[in-house]
Structures are given as structure tokens and as C-alpha cells.
Amino acid sequence: MDKRYELIIVGGGPAGMTAAVYASRAGLKTLMIEGSAPGGKLIKTAEISNWPGITEINGADLAFKMFEHSTAFGAEADFKEVIKVDKLEDDIIVECADNDRLISKAVIIATGTKERLLNIPNEERLTGKGVSYCAVCDGAFFRDKIVTVVGGGNSALEESLYLTTFAKKIYLIIRRDVFRGDELAQQKVINNPKIEIIRKHIPINIIDKDGRVNALEIEHVETKKKAIIETDGIFPYIGADPITSMVKHLPILDKDGYMIVDDHMMTSVRGIFGAGDVNSKYLRQVVTAAADGAIAAQAVFHLVRE
């Protein structure tokens, strides 16, 4: 028999977990489904300094606190992949990779984003063999080694600083000659003797030796002059794409695949909501994701019960 809920939340990051808190406190029969570990991008973040009320906390610790909270008022949590979300008459159907089929009055998509690939030769083949998209997960494998971070935003800056804990040297490759990240992080990077900033370059090819990353070929964006830097690890932080394949058949995504929602976080399909980084929005932060989750859960409550 199909399992029925009043709300299914797809994704267990800050948006999904906050939605679970609000929905369960409002008395909705709620299930949160997460594809990997709860916490979303939090568990891939070393130190967080802008979660209000906590001057500095490890991402995984904050994730754990939020997960405990999210299930404290009766919301269920399950761990598996959702492959399709669709509307069938007044219900929303959630199909899972394990062939489970769930039915709900409403669904909040809170799947977040996935780090973007460099799209250069050998990247895919060497992922896990020196190429990593998560400094927090894999940084410790590069103790006393040379690593290269690609990107000029806050993530690239923060992960470069994080990697100084392990690596003896960090190259930071940025396309422009200025960073996009915040000034405090910039100053820390610029003042760190382990970090060498290589400006106005892009990566064009990864070179391996014995099946592991050995060097990165880069190119100057103006002169097109090429150079090779020896490196044991490569951490691309050049942006992210939304995880919305489960709703790609519905007319609720913008041209980049982000969800288009109103100020109640509802898409144009009644009963399907979006919350957090997966939404088309101005600022993607833990606190803005959490707020989206609260708003979406409140709107679901009104939709389902009134």
C-alpha cells in the first residue's frame, strides 16, 4: 500500500530540516527524505561564522544539531534517492530509486545545489584520485602535499584557508584579478604564507602519474600563455548547479534549472514548493535556506489544513 503523508520534504539540508521543524510543530504528518547524510552542504563546510548566534561552529556540528531538532517533534526521516516528483489529481507522488512510491498532499523540494565541474580533460577519471569537490571531506588526505583550489568566490577562499591545516602549499587559481568573496576571507587568504594566488588564469588540463593527479595545466585568460603547476590535489570551487532532475518535466524551473517560487515558496504547480539553494534567489546562505524552509512549511500547513 502506498504510504501517505501531509508533507514530504525532499532534501535534508538547512532548508529541509527547518521545514521539518515547522511542519511537525504545526502537527503535519511529515517525512523528510535525504539522499546521503543529513545536513546538506553544511557537512561539507569546515567553519561557519555567519549562522546567527554562533560566532564560529564546525559545519558538521551545526548539521547534527539541526538534524536532532528536525526530528524532535515527530517528523520522520528516511535516507534514499528521490527520482521523480509529480502531480496526480490532488496528490503529489514521490517516486524513489528503491521503487518506493509515496503520496503526499504537498512536497517541498529542498535538494540544494551540486558543485560545478571544471569540464576539462581527465577531470572525471581522476575524481577521487586527487580531484575532489569537498575540501572538508578529503582535505586530510593531502597532509604536507601541494593542492590547487580553483575559484574566486567565498567557497574557494574558505576552502583554501581550510586546506592550509593540512597541505604544505595551496595554489589558488582565479579567472579575474579580483575575488568575489567577502573582504575578511580575502584578507586572510592574501596574508596566509601557504597560499599562492595565481590571477587571470583558468585550468585547461589535468595531468596524472600512476593514475593520480600530478599537475594542472593552466592558461592566462588574456595572453593565452600556458603553464604547468605541480599539484597533488585539485579542488574546484567554481559554482554550483541546482539538483532538480526529479521535477525537470514540470514547468517550474528557470533556464538554469532553479525553481521559480512565489513569496509562499510555492511553484506554479499547486502543492509543490521549493526552499533553499535550489530556488532562483538573490542570496544562498544557511540562514536564508532555513528561512525558506520555515515559510514553505507554514504555507503547506495553510494549504493542507484550510
Place this chain on the structure above:
Amino acid sequence: MDKRYELIIVGGGPAGMTAAVYASRAGLKTLMIEGSAPGGKLIKTAEISNWPGITEINGADLAFKMFEHSTAFGAEADFKEVIKVDKLEDDIIVECADNDRLISKAVIIATGTKERLLNIPNEERLTGKGVSYCAVCDGAFFRDKIVTVVGGGNSALEESLYLTTFAKKIYLIIRRDVFRGDELAQQKVINNPKIEIIRKHIPINIIDKDGRVNALEIEHVETKKKAIIETDGIFPYIGADPITSMVKHLPILDKDGYMIVDDHMMTSVRGIFGAGDVNSKYLRQVVTAAADGAIAAQAVFHLVRE
């Protein structure tokens, strides 16, 4: 000489404090001005169960943590009343009750809301003499006494529960026969033997004895039948109004006085932003106020520096 800032935040609640975190981390010269104690409505709240990551915390404790955080990265805090915010050429001018005049590139109004009065006879005269708009502040004065809460939303429910710690009996007067508050809080109120719910009534007159509240006269909304209940305290929780008198001369308020902002939290006056409960918005919660503050600060950064 006039003091100059890149950002002045008017109001030190969750929205203002989060804006201070984001703005100071981004390197903006930032001043936060609060009229009373930092924390805004937090310090008037007993227990908070929906701040993500903390299953239950005292409002004043969370306020203290946020205030520490808000000034950890260089933002200044000052405590006084702001009476007018205006635009003068490219600057925003902030006039204070102490005749201080400050100049800033941008201002975020994060003043929140003020509890609404019942507007019945003797209310004003007996405020502080049995009439209180803050159960957390004044609840302890009613140990083993009878108190009356007016309102059917979450605030009324939560404050009634809070008052059971002190009072021997709580009347809860609601205009409708159902509550607007969330189900969990409703169930707790209904199951609490100290709380007696009086449905479909409104308060019409406060009766005093020796200059202190002694009874409340109420009226049935349909039959108009009047009744008098003996009570030592009256706590109105019937909603709130925005605190926007300092910008009332500007065309940025809706008909109820709330600030109209875009998705960057900016009003139609370039450089003047709104964040938190003071904005016209769907859901007023600590987490949504904090998110507004983050977004506004980020938008100010781009406006001022780019």
C-alpha cells in the same frame, strides 16, 4: 562633525543583528542603533523552539548569543532612539532623539513591531498596574494570582503557557471559537488545567481597585451578553503594528505602515532597506527576520562598494 558610516542599522533584533554580522564580515563600516536592549522581541519571549539547531532555548539567551556575534567582527553598537531617517542627495541621514546626526551610505530599518493595544477604557492608565504587553518581563509579578490573556494566535497561546509557571489561574479570551496558533501549542493550552478558554468574547472595559487591575469586563461577540471576570493581570496579545514612524514621510510604507521592499530588501528609496518583522511579508519569525538581515546587508555591500 557628523559621523559617517557605510551602513547604519536601526534596530537590534534578529534582523538587525544578523545584518551586522554580514555587513561587518564584508568589511563595511557599520553601526547598529537599538532603542532599548539588544535582542528585539527575543528578550520578550520565554522559550523558543523553532530556531533551527536549538530544540529549546530561552529568548534572552539567544538574544545574548546573537548580540555577541553581531559585534564580533567590528560592527559598532549604540543605544538610543532614532527619530527620523531621510535621504539627502546620495547620503542617508539618521537623526536621533539625543540630537546626534549620523550620515551613512545606506540604512537598514529593522525596528520590528510593537504589540497592539486593546483600545478599551482604563487600559493606558493601568499599564504597569496590572496591564502588561510582555508576559516574560512581568509574569513573575503574578505568582499565585489570576491573569487574563487576550488573543488567539501563537503569541497568546505561548504566553498563556508561560504564565502557568506563576499564576494559579489563566483566562484566555479569544474572539473566535478556534485558535490561529499552531496545533502543538493549542493542544498544550487545551490540556493545561490552569488555563480556562473563554471563546467568542472580546474585552470591553478594565475595572480597577486601589489603582490596580481588579477585573475585566467582556462581551460575547454574537449575543452581546456581558460578563465580568476577576483578574489581577491582563496580557493583550492581539497582534502588532510596525515601528516605522522614522520613515513615515517617505513613500515606502503600505497602508498598515509596513515597509515595502524588493527581493534585495531595498525600498523604492535607493539606500534605504527594510529587514525583519517591520517589512510587509508572509511569515514573521526569528529565522525569517535573520534571513532578511543577511540579504539586506549583502545588498548594501553591493550598493556601497560596486
